[in-house]
Amino acid sequence: MKNSNPILSMRNITKIFSGKVRANDAVNLDVHPGEIHALLGENGAGKTTLMNILSGYYRADEGEIFMHGKPVLFKSPRQAIENGIGMVHQHFMLVPQHTVAENIALGLKGLPFVFPLRIIEGRLREFVSKYDLSIEPGARIWQLSVGERQKVEIIKVLIRGARVLILDEPTSVLTPEEIDRLFRILKKMKAEGKAIIFITHKLGEVLEISDYITILRKGRVAASLPSSAIAQKEEKAKAELALKMVGREVILDVKKKHVNLGDAVLEVKDLLILNDRGSEAVKGISFSVRRGEIFGIVGVAGNGQGPLVEAITGHRPISGGGCTVTGEIGYIPEDRLNMGSVPDLTIAENSILTQYRNSCFSGHLFLNLPSIQEWAKKLIAMFNIMASGVNTPAKQLSGGNLQRLILARELSRNSSLLIAEQPTHGLDVGSIEYVWKSILEQRKNAGILLVSGDLSEALALCDRIGVMYHGKVTIFTGPFSNKIEKIGLKMIGM
Amino acid sequence: MGFRIEKNPAVPSRMVVFSFSVLSLFLASAVIGIIFLAYGINPIRAYTDVLSKTLGSFYGLSEIIRKSIPLLLCGAGLLLVFRTSFWNIGAEGQILMGALAATWAALFSNFPDFLLIPCLFLFGFIAGAVWGFIPTVLKSRFRISEVITTLMMNYIALYIVLFLIHGPWKGKTMRGFAYTDKFPASASLPLIGNTRIHWPTLIIALILVAAIYIILTRAKLGYEIKVISQSPKAGRYAGISYFKTVFWVMIISGGAAGLAGAGEVAGIHHLLRHPNQISMGYGYTAILVAWLARSNPVITIMTALLMAFIFVAGDTIQLSFGLPSQIVNVSTGLILFFLILSEGMMRYRISWKSKEG
Numbered sequence: 001m002k003n004s005n006p007i008l009s010m011r012n013i014t015k016i017f018s019g020k021v022r023a024n025d026a027v028n029l030d031v032h033p034g035e036i037h038a039l040l041g042e043n044g045a046g047k048t049t050l051m052n053i054l055s056g057y058y059r060a061d062e063g064e065i066f067m068h069g070k071p072v073l074f075k076s077p078r079q080a081i082e083n084g085i086g087m088v089h090q091h092f093m094l095v096p097q098h099t100v101a102e103n104i105a106l107g108l109k110g111l112p113f114v115f116p117l118r119i120i121e122g123r124l125r126e127f128v129s130k131y132d133l134s135i136e137p138g139a140r141i142w143q144l145s146v147g148e149r150q151k152v153e154i155i156k157v158l159i160r161g162a163r164v165l166i167l168d169e170p171t172s173v174l175t176p177e178e179i180d181r182l183f184r185i186l187k188k189m190k191a192e193g194k195a196i197i198f199i200t201h202k203l204g205e206v207l208e209i210s211d212y213i214t215i216l217r218k219g220r221v222a223a224s225l226p227s228s229a230i231a232q233k234e235e236k237a238k239a240e241l242a243l244k245m246v247g248r249e250v251i252l253d254v255k256k257k258h259v260n261l262g263d264a265v266l267e268v269k270d271l272l273i274l275n276d277r278g279s280e281a282v283k284g285i286s287f288s289v290r291r292g293e294i295f296g297i298v299g300v301a302g303n304g305q306g307p308l309v310e311a312i313t314g315h316r317p318i319s320g321g322g323c324t325v326t327g328e329i330g331y332i333p334e335d336r337l338n339m340g341s342v343p344d345l346t347i348a349e350n351s352i353l354t355q356y357r358n359s360c361f362s363g364h365l366f367l368n369l370p371s372i373q374e375w376a377k378k379l380i381a382m383f384n385i386m387a388s389g390v391n392t393p394a395k396q397l398s399g400g401n402l403q404r405l406i407l408a409r410e411l412s413r414n415s416s417l418l419i420a421e422q423p424t425h426g427l428d429v430g431s432i433e434y435v436w437k438s439i440l441e442q443r444k445n446a447g448i449l450l451v452s453g454d455l456s457e458a459l460a461l462c463d464r465i466g467v468m469y470h471g472k473v474t475i476f477t478g479p480f481s482n483k484i485e486k487i488g489l490k491m492i493g494m
Numbered sequence: 495m496g497f498r499i500e501k502n503p504a505v506p507s508r509m510v511v512f513s514f515s516v517l518s519l520f521l522a523s524a525v526i527g528i529i530f531l532a533y534g535i536n537p538i539r540a541y542t543d544v545l546s547k548t549l550g551s552f553y554g555l556s557e558i559i560r561k562s563i564p565l566l567l568c569g570a571g572l573l574l575v576f577r578t579s580f581w582n583i584g585a586e587g588q589i590l591m592g593a594l595a596a597t598w599a600a601l602f603s604n605f606p607d608f609l610l611i612p613c614l615f616l617f618g619f620i621a622g623a624v625w626g627f628i629p630t631v632l633k634s635r636f637r638i639s640e641v642i643t644t645l646m647m648n649y650i651a652l653y654i655v656l657f658l659i660h661g662p663w664k665g666k667t668m669r670g671f672a673y674t675d676k677f678p679a680s681a682s683l684p685l686i687g688n689t690r691i692h693w694p695t696l697i698i699a700l701i702l703v704a705a706i707y708i709i710l711t712r713a714k715l716g717y718e719i720k721v722i723s724q725s726p727k728a729g730r731y732a733g734i735s736y737f738k739t740v741f742w743v744m745i746i747s748g749g750a751a752g753l754a755g756a757g758e759v760a761g762i763h764h765l766l767r768h769p770n771q772i773s774m775g776y777g778y779t780a781i782l783v784a785w786l787a788r789s790n791p792v793i794t795i796m797t798a799l800l801m802a803f804i805f806v807a808g809d810t811i812q813l814s815f816g817l818p819s820q821i822v823n824v825s826t827g828l829i830l831f832f833l834i835l836s837e838g839m840m841r842y843r844i845s846w847k848s849k850e851g
Binding site for chain 2: 349366
């Protein structure tokens with residue numbers, strides 16, 4: 001396969017959002033005809049941004065795209081489609097009330113004005129038999145299952161003449177049988193000489209289906225290698241791959257003072273949690289966190305970490321087992337913009353978000369505005385928050401300063417358990433160090449549950465680490481230097 | 495050179511809002527002028543006539559203030575509800591229930607005379623609040639959209655009033671008309687001079703505006719409203735109960751509309767009559783009063799007066815020129831149309847740029 005010329009090359013693609021966030025940083029990608037190319041990476045690694053550039057939704061700030069060796073520039077999705085690039089989005093773009101044929105006809109060029117559907121239905125049958133995509137052209141979208149809707153999206157892309165298909169996390173919504181069926185279709189298209197880019201963060205299926213793997217991390221290519229390089233039995237190589245995704249390149253040296261351990265502040269026993277669709281997201285896990293220790297929860301996103309935190313903080317019902325928290329919880333949520341703070345409210349108003357009922361800040365009916373102002377000023381001074389004043393809206397703060405504000409608020413609550421969810425995600429180096437220092441400092445008063453998608457962060461800070469995979473947890477006790485491989489394997493369920 | 499219309503991210507300044515509103519009133523007047531011309535009426539004469547009979551006359555001015563009372567009560571209440579992102583379309587029904595409860599207090603309760611007027615307002619408030627509270631329960635228990643339930647409860651209120659005035663409450667002294675009996679003198683609100691301004695209701699309305707201003711700026715409830723309306727997720731995080739907040743807000747808003755209903759029957763009609771003559775569409779117009787005031791309750795005083803002016807001007811046109819009553823609706827419709835249009839236009843700007851790229 002490597003003898004053929006690439007059908008598609010992306011060279012030094014860089015995309016910068018709002019002047020500072022490098023979503024893609026000098027990314028190179030080669031895709032050959034008849035190849036299934038897996039694009040791996042954590043949430044926010046830049047996979048979707050890169051594919052949106054390829055399919056014409058975004059324009060790259062730097063770099064070039066070549067099709068068959070010729071440079072191309074896509075100003076719109078339509079131009080990308082005309083060049084044979086088709087994207088199947090994670091969230092389907094279909095009109096539920098319309099039929100399969102009508103949805104496929106939508107936006108398709110070269111159809112006659114009258115009776116276009118007959119032509120569509122004819123061509124549809126052709127694709128259906130060729131790829132074994134049993135689907136009824138007259139069925140309405142809302143009647144179809146998720147797997148069938150995905151087939152419609154794939155046909156939509158194929159009928160427009162796509163030679164490069166991009167599938168954005170195609171398996172995340174499918175049942176195991178539907179995944180099998182999808183893989184059979186993909187293999188047929190591969191045999192036809194089509195190139196397929198398969199975006200995912202599930203390592204297992206990548207090894208099953210792909211010919212080539214590119215791993216993105218923090219907007220850069222962390223690794224690019226043929227799948228055959230990872231022999232099925234070589235677990236070490238697989239672990240290496242998992243570690244590339246979560247980043248272990250830098251073993252960080254963080255000075256940790258010794259803190260005496262106290263009583264357990266969080267006790268989780270045989271905990272069972274259902275997700276929104278009613279299936280088990282957390283399958284009977286047990287662990288405890290003691291005052292003075294940092295317990296890390298790591299794993300590839302979507303293995304039950306979210307529901308676990310929601311259950312501990314009381315935002316999701318528990319379906320079995322128990323979860324006991326001693327004292328109050330301080331909680332630094334992952335979504336600092338819409339959950340941890342209210343962007344349009346002032347810094348002062350945000351500084352009491354979780355504590356406004358406290359008698360220092362409000363009486364029975366009214367807020368104590370002067371003491372809230374005092375409080376916000378105190379937090380700004382104590383945590384070195386760069387702000388023009390306590391009455392400016394929180395949305396004017398930079399990411400690092402907003403996180404400091406949330407940190408300041410949650411650390412000052414004298415809670416016995418601090419839950420920090422992705423506390424340094426997307427922050428600059430200075431802010432990261434500050435957050436780490438503050439969390440380590442907090443061990444004097446509290447036990448800390450650190451949920452992180454960044455393994456190097458967990459390795460540097462935690463006393464114990466629980467690796468989550470498919471709703472189960474495996475606990476490792478530090479020091480971790482000789483356990484990294486095993487942790488990596490657990491992250492992919494081996 | 496070409497131009498592009500793009501969204502203006504900046505919040506429009508007060509000056510921009512004011513000038514756009516004035517401009518839209520002028521544009522609406524110009525279009526209404528065309529309709530006058532079609533009827534062979536000189537629009538300039540018509541407008542001077544309308545202005546002299548409304549803003550230029552004592553009676554006209556007093557009528558504007560009189561009609562602004564229910565608009566202010568309902569509008570200020572609705573402003574609070576809309577700030578919470580709860581869409582109460584039911585002020586019309588809440589007015590009627592307030593009027594109904596006040597009528598019961600006036601005619602059938604045996605309160606001593608000196609307590610009658612306070613009781614009448616109290617009953618009006620409670621009835622409106624209950625009518626506003628039912629949709630919050632339906633939403634919290636069964637997730638039924640409040641837009642549907644508040645709107646439909648307007649019709650329930652309307653038919654309850656119709657049933658009462660045609661049936662059990664039909665006045666024995668009314669010679670077969672579908673009215674209740676007249677209220678006793680002790681249940682009639684005092685008026686200012688020989689106007690129809692029932693000043694107790696006006697004072698209550700102004701107190702309500704002040705109270706809502708205080709709620710929004712310094713009360714715990716106001717803080718909760720701001721958090722949940724701008725980020726429901728942050729609201730859950732902070733442990734704010736959406737339904738508890740909406741419950742209080744709807745008690746205030748429904749109760750305010752109920753007060754307006756009580757004021758109308760006790761101050762103007764002195765009996766309960768056909769619902770359309772009591773609520774007069776105040777409950778729907780109040781949505782605009784709240785909406786044009788944006789988020790500042792103090793501005794509702796101005797927008798309520800503006801809407802009341804449009805009502806009174808419409809009546810004048812009808813009386814002075816003998817135009818069909820539908821013309822009044824067309825005119826108010828046009829004015830609102832231009833006001834809403836200006837609201838949208840304020841959020842956009844025209845940017846000039848060269849065509850290349």
